[in-house]
Amino acid sequence: MxxxxxxxxxxxxxxxxxxxxxxxxxxxxxxxxxxxxxxxxxxxxxxxxxxxxxxxxxxxxxxxxxxxxxxxxxxxxxxxxxxxxxxxxxxxxxxxxxxxxxxxxxxxxxxxxxxxxxxxxxxxxDENDIVLVVRHALERRALEQEKQRLEALTASQNVQLQALNASLEAKVATRTQQLKQSHDEVQAANERLKATFVTTIKVFSNLIEMRGGKLAGHARRVAELARKLALALGLEGQEARDVFIAALLKDIGKLSLSDDVLELPASAWTGEQLAAFRKHPLRAEQLLMALDELRTVSVILRSQLERFDGGGFPDGLVGLAIPLGARILALASDYDGLQIGAMVQRSLRAEEARSLIYDSVGKRYDPAVVAAFRSIMDETEPPARDLTVLSGQLEPGMVLSRDLISRDGLMLLAAEHVLTARVIAQLLDFEGKNGGRLSIRVYAPPKDA
Known part of the structure; x- marks a missing residue:
């Protein structure tokens, strides 16, 4: 061998x-x-x-x-x-x-x-036959080896692809969580900014009301009624908020008026004083025109003295040509103005003010707005979620359900303000120095808040 x-x-x-x-x-x-x-x-x-x-x-x-x-x-x-x-x-x-x-x-x-x-x-x-058989056999082996190589390569690449996919999914999940967190933070910051904006408007409204004693709390009451009317008429979101802010700023154009005009009721004005008063909606529009955020508010303020029958100022608009926000504001402002003596020589009772408004339907006021006003006046007040407490009963974590107003009509804190030990101490000190107790409406936040 x-x-x-x-x-x-x-x-x-x-x-x-x-x-x-x-x-x-x-x-x-x-x-x-x-x-x-x-x-x-x-x-x-x-x-x-x-x-x-x-x-x-x-x-x-x-x-x-x-x-x-x-x-x-x-x-x-x-x-x-x-x-x-x-x-x-x-x-x-x-x-x-x-x-x-x-x-x-x-x-x-x-x-x-x-x-x-x-x-x-x-x-x-046969030599040719056996050579051909060998060649075919080797070609088949080469094909099988290439097939095995490709299968192994495919399997290896599949493993790498699976690992890459898992890595990408983890990165996408992480990035998605980061984006969600950023979105939540931006949204929270935006909500805080909106709350601060409204609080600033309320403070500015208080400054406007300091021009006259009768006006203390007037804009705030008008704004609350205007907000209810807006919701009853189907407005919501930004539209309802614009009506609310317009009511808070409704007297901004009166800053240029003299003290004697502000102290007298409208029925006692002279012709010259009445003419000066009728210009305040235009001044209000001019003051707010530069603020894009308040562009719609300025339009409402311009038309707040328009009448549904066309006899108002400054443009003599008729009926539905008057912005809905202005039609709402006109009724809400007059209702409170009649009760504080800002329109006639004596303060009217609520039922007397309502009677005058009902008598002016279709003339001074939009019938649809009056109908919404009737429904609000007729409905019973829903049970409150909040309580009226004294300053000594306050605890950190309580939330104001309404603006905290002093006896002279100034807003001390805005609604939804979360009370802290420091703020409670300041309120106690304020009461001690001013010799009077505050009526404070609060509620306890949810446990998971």
Whole structure:
């Protein structure tokens, strides 16, 4: 038994760096058969190894990378079927061919079943046929290896893609949480800004009312009634808020009027004083025109003295041509003005003021606004969620349900203000210095607030 290796390219140093030629192992117990196979395949660029027995072939396979094995069927000690079966078990990627020189169907079936051979070739073989069979076998092996490589590459890339997706999902979740938190913070800041804006308007309204004693608390009461009318007429959100703010600022144009005009009721004015008074809506519009946030408010204030029948000022608008906010403000302002003596020479009772308003429906006032006013006056007050307490009963964490107003009509704190120990101490000190108790409306915030 001999082991021969024929490979003129294997000794070249540069060949090892190039693509290695396919390696074929020929196993046969007849040396002349091995020589014939070696001479046949060498011109085709194959690296040819030979072994004269199955055992020798297995030993050679343990140390060499072989692409294809050609084994004779009839060999002593270990026939081709047994040899190829071991090759399949230990080196399943190696292609296997069987040479058989006799018509033994059972032996061929054994080789097919046990060794899972690619093809079998009968002796004597046709050289072109066997070369073609070997080439096809090697091409199939190359395709299978490429398929395995691509599958492994795909599996590896899938793992990487899954890891990348998981990483991206985590990053997206983190970024989404950050954006949500930022959005919540911006929204909270915006709500605080809105609350501060309204509180500033209330403070400014108080400053306006300091011009005359009768006006203390007037704008605040008008604003509350105007807000209820706006909601009853279907306004909400920004529209209702504009009506509320317009009511708070309704007297801003009166800052230019003299004290005697402000102290006298409207029924006692001279013609010159009445003419000066009728200009205050225009001044109010001019004062607020530069503020985009109050552009709609300025339009309402301009039309607050218009009459539904067209006899008002400054534009003589008729009916629905008058902005709805101005129609609401006119009624709300007159209702409170009649009760504080700002329109006639005596203060009217609430029912007397209501009677005058009902008599002027369709003339001075919009019938729809009057209808909403009637419904508000007729409905019962819903149960309050808040309580009236004395300053000594205040506790940190309580929230003002209404603006805190002093006896002389000044707003000390705005509604929804959260009381702290410091603020409570200031209120107690204020009462001590001014010699009077405050009526404070508060509620306890929800436990999860």
């Amino acid at each position: 001999t082991i021969n290796e024929q490979d003129s390219m294997s000794t070249s140093p540069s060949a090892s760096t190039a693509a290695a030629p396919p390696t074929i192992l020929c196993v046969d117990d007849e040396p002349n058969i091995l020589s014939s196979l070696r001479r046949l395949f060498r011109p085709h660029g194959y690296r040819v190894l030979t072994a004269e027995s199955g055992a020798a072939g297995l030993a050679l396979l343990e140390g060499e990378a072989v692409d294809l094995v050609i084994s004779d069927m009839r060999m002593p000690h270990m026939d081709g079927a047994q040899f190829l079966a071991q090759v399949r078990q230990r080196w399943p990627g190696t292609m296997r061919l069987l040479l058989t020189g006799y018509a033994d169907i059972q032996s061929i079936l054994d080789a097919i079943n046990q060794g899972e051979i690619y093809r079998y070739v009968t002796k004597p073989w």
